[in-house]
Amino acid sequence: SSKKRLPPGSMGFPIIGHTPTLLEAMRANKDEEWLNERIKKYGPISRMSLFGTPTIFLSGLAANKFMYTRDGNTLGSHQPTSIRRICGEKNIFELTGDDHKRVREALVSFLKPDALKQYVGKVDEEIQLHLNQFWNDQSNVVVMPLMKTLTFNVVCTLIFGIEPGVRRDILVRLFEKVMEGMLSLPINLPFTRFHSSLQASKKVKAILIELIKEKREALGKNSISSHNDLITALLSIRDGQNQSVISDEEIVDNAFVIMIGAHDTTSILLTFLVRLLARDPSIYTAIAHEQNEIAKSKKLGEHLTWEDLSNMKFTWRVAMEMLRMHPPMTYSFRRTLKEIEFGGFLIPKGWQVVWNASMTHKDEAIFPDPLKFMPRRFEQQATNNSTNIPPYSFVAFGAGARRCPGNELARIETLAMIHYLVTRFRWQLSCEDDSFYRDPMPVFNRGLPIQIHRKQPL
Numbered sequence: 055s056s057k058k059r060l061p062p063g064s065m066g067f068p069i070i071g072h073t074p075t076l077l078e079a080m081r082a083n084k085d086e087e088w089l090n091e092r093i094k095k096y097g098p099i100s101r102m103s104l105f106g107t108p109t110i111f112l113s114g115l116a117a118n119k120f121m122y123t124r125d126g127n128t129l130g131s132h133q134p135t136s137i138r139r140i141c142g143e144k145n146i147f148e149l150t151g152d153d154h155k156r157v158r159e160a161l162v163s164f165l166k167p168d169a170l171k172q173y174v175g176k177v178d179e180e181i182q183l184h185l186n187q188f189w190n191d192q193s194n195v196v197v198m199p200l201m202k203t204l205t206f207n208v209v210c211t212l213i214f215g216i217e218p219g220v221r222r223d224i225l226v227r228l229f230e231k232v233m234e235g236m237l238s239l240p241i242n243l244p245f246t247r248f249h250s251s252l253q254a255s256k257k258v259k260a261i262l263i264e265l266i267k268e269k270r271e272a273l274g275k276n277s278i279s280s281h282n283d284l285i286t287a288l289l290s291i292r293d294g295q296n297q298s299v300i301s302d303e304e305i306v307d308n309a310f311v312i313m314i315g316a317h318d319t320t321s322i323l324l325t326f327l328v329r330l331l332a333r334d335p336s337i338y339t340a341i342a343h344e345q346n347e348i349a350k351s352k353k354l355g356e357h358l359t360w361e362d363l364s365n366m367k368f369t370w371r372v373a374m375e376m377l378r379m380h381p382p383m384t385y386s387f388r389r390t391l392k393e394i395e396f397g398g399f400l401i402p403k404g405w406q407v408v409w410n411a412s413m414t415h416k417d418e419a420i421f422p423d424p425l426k427f428m429p430r431r432f433e434q435q436a437t438n439n440s441t442n443i444p445p446y447s448f449v450a451f452g453a454g455a456r457r458c459p460g461n462e463l464a465r466i467e468t469l470a471m472i473h474y475l476v477t478r479f480r481w482q483l484s485c486e487d488d489s490f491y492r493d494p495m496p497v498f499n500r501g502l503p504i505q506i507h508r509k510q511p512l
């Protein structure tokens with residue numbers, strides 16, 4: 055390895071390295087510019103110091119492909135310490151090798167399209183409850199917090215099997231506390247954000263342990279089905295010797311991490327879509343046309359079905375293009391478990407590797423006129439499942455062995471919510487400031503307030 059070179063770059067100031075400047079750029083929504091400056095100076099592979107760790111930053115299609123196709127023995131998963139401590143050591147983002155495969159297979163058995171088909175009605179019901187409670191009698195709403203409430207409730211129903219009521223209300227409040235310290239300095243002293251987050255996460259986990267006990271008993275008495283929710287599904291998976299495949303600790307940590315991963319991401323996509331439909335009447339009209347045709351084919355009170363969602367092709371193309379322009383998750387972190395080589399440079403063992411995968415979404419060579427919103431880029435993919443987009447370049451859901459297993463659930467929630475919004479309401483932005491920053495996921499500065507108007511029923 056003495057012949058190989060470290061990538062160019064600098065490690066910045068001791069300990070803090072490049073952390074404050076990158077975080078500041080994110081908060082000003084200028085991190086892509088900051089990274090592009092770096093690429094101009096050092097090329098697509100450079101070294102820096104982030105979150106107190108020596109880091110290699112990679113960029114471009116070749117880097118995406120390289121990172122997403124490495125095996126679990128070369129690259130381990132790696133999250134900032136605060137996230138790892140709050141979510142727990144057994145959450146899927148922390149697992150590698152066979153453990154990762156086993157837990158992922160269990161989650162996918164519940165989240166794959168064939169299994170999710172039967173839950174479209176449940177998601178539909180949750181959306182109708184939400185609209186009755188928060189939208190129907192209002193003339194002004196703030197979109198982002200409402201979308202978070204909706205996606206939280208959907209996940210409560212599907213993942214935890216917790217009906218609306220006191221327990222769900224307690225969980226909402228606890229999760230709000232958990233989120234506050236997710237990306238914080240991991241200093242566990244009273245009055246730190248990290249401390250109160252950690253305390254809240256302990257309370258959530260105690261509720262989950264109680265829930266597992268109740269569900270195990272109910273499964274034993276056959277008073278609940280193994281398909282009731284993700285927890286009952288995981289409890290019911292057995293190996294050849296009739297032993298549980300997933301431990302209780304793994305169920306708790308993964309139910310917890312899915313709750314976080316699932317509700318923040320989809321709520322961001324929905325908020326961007328509401329903003330787009332307020333700004334662009336032609337897209338609103340085209341989506342409303344597609345959704346009205348589906349609404350007309352339904353009987354009064356009939357839920358949407360999997361087939362209805364498959365007919366929402368234009369709406370999904372718009373959502374995909376939105377994910378290209380504003381992916382909720384852009385940064386991925388891994389740690390090298392061995393010394394590796396990429397692009398002629400050495401990446402030492404134990405270093406952090408970070409890449410902003412979605413910078414390829416703005417690469418002109420892959421997506422011509424990248425700053426223009428053009429849903430037809432995804433036309434071919436939506437009609438015959440093939441694509442003219444090169445592999446590893448559209449990575450809103452990641453790629454490879456860690457590709458997002460929740461993408462189908464995100465699709466169901468997004469399409470069903472947009473269906474009910476455009477068939478029932480028109481809306482306009484009620485504040486000039488519709489900007490957002492990254493923390494590291496997009497956060498709308500004013501939460502996106504809108505004025506809404508009820509439409510006449512079809």
Ligand code: HEM
Pocket residue numbers: 146147158161165312315316317319320323381382383385386387449450451452453455456457458459460461463464
């Ligand atoms: C629009 C919505 C969503 C987006 C944009 C999104 C994005 C992503 C991305 C980019 C990754 C890969 C991260 C990496 O490689 O470092 C990922 C992983 C993951 N996502 Fe999602 N996600 C969404 C919704 C969901 C939902 C609804 C669920 C659960 C029901 C979910 C559960 C997960 C899990 C468990 C992983 C880890 C997979 C593994 O490590 O094997 N996500 N997601």
